[in-house]
Amino acid sequence: MSATITPAPASESLPRTAETPAARARELLPLLSAQASGHDEADSFVGExxxxxxxxxxVEAGVPRGLGGGGAGIRELAEMLRILAHGCSSTALAFSMHTHQVAVPAWRWEHQGAKPVEQLLRRVAAERIILLSSGGADWIAGSGEARRVEGGYRIYGTKTFSSGSPAGDLLMTGAVLREEEGDSVIHFAAPMKAPEVRVLDTWRALGMRGTGSNDVLIDGLFVADAQVSFKRRAGEWHPVFQIIATIAFPLIYAVYLGVAERARDMAIAAAKARRPGEDALLLAGRMENSLRAARLAHDWMLRAAERNAPGEESVNDVMTGRALLAEAAIRTVELAMELAGGAAFQRKAGIERLFRDVQGARFHPLQPLPQARYAGAMALGLPVARIF
Incomplete structure (x- = not known):
């Protein structure tokens, strides 16, 4: 299906009147909203x-001020993403991947004195480069293959769910190195403009259709030894991944909270346009309860991250919040569909798109079964290093 996408104004023409990232995000809502349904209809990337x-x-909001960025903390960044989701779910979700790839090294620079990340963060601030995540399919087990060659490695593999891929400059990813003592994963940044790196036009999905979450093919990219940021054992939690899990998921799930809030607002407006009966009161009340549960779960995630103590406990708290938020956000949008009535079943109403978009909350790590096993192992005092 085709749709006409009206180009957005050039970035330099937009006023910079608001001070906080959240306030600046709010200024963009009319422009984002105007494009959202067209990208959904056309399966097209929200590039503009x-x-x-x-x-x-x-783009540079999460870079520390000392490195030229906005210095926003995790709660400010989450609020920015939540608000962006009110305008366009796909833009918010794709941008959450860049945002968390900035927030994690920023946390390491500020709390661990990690000097190797400084150059990357300065580039984000100065050049406004876009960082990509290789997604949940490239999680603790790792994916792809690293072959040892003189001076480094040759990388082969396909990275799925690479949200924002058409706009990306660097793909923050890894590859599995087969070794006699056991498999390891090396981590590195793959330049998206390298001839060995190619975006495949594969993203055709139920919802979040504008995220450009295509597969990225890496075919023989050379990564020098000095370009490897760290190496870890495959299939086992590493301290850096505990940081990633603690910092990234409150940001990613801020988007799904925003989607649920937007659906709620649209359903309330639709119900007010009619004369609400007793059934509408019950549906509205249940919807409000579900949304409140999602907000409480998200605050729980943020509080876990704000302890600044990544580890097994913080991962457990964040992933418990992730599970509760996903369930509550999905239920909120379901109830919004019912409250709005039969009109919500039609695409032009907009709630149907949000119903599809919120389903993405099911699929990020830790998905429900491993999350429950992780929480159960923590409760019983059992090892969690290989639960993911």
């Missing part, structure tokens, strides 16, 4: 919205 994000100074 990245110009808006850059123009609003949101």
């Amino acid at each position: 919205n990245y110009d808006l994000l850059k123009g609003a100074g949101l």
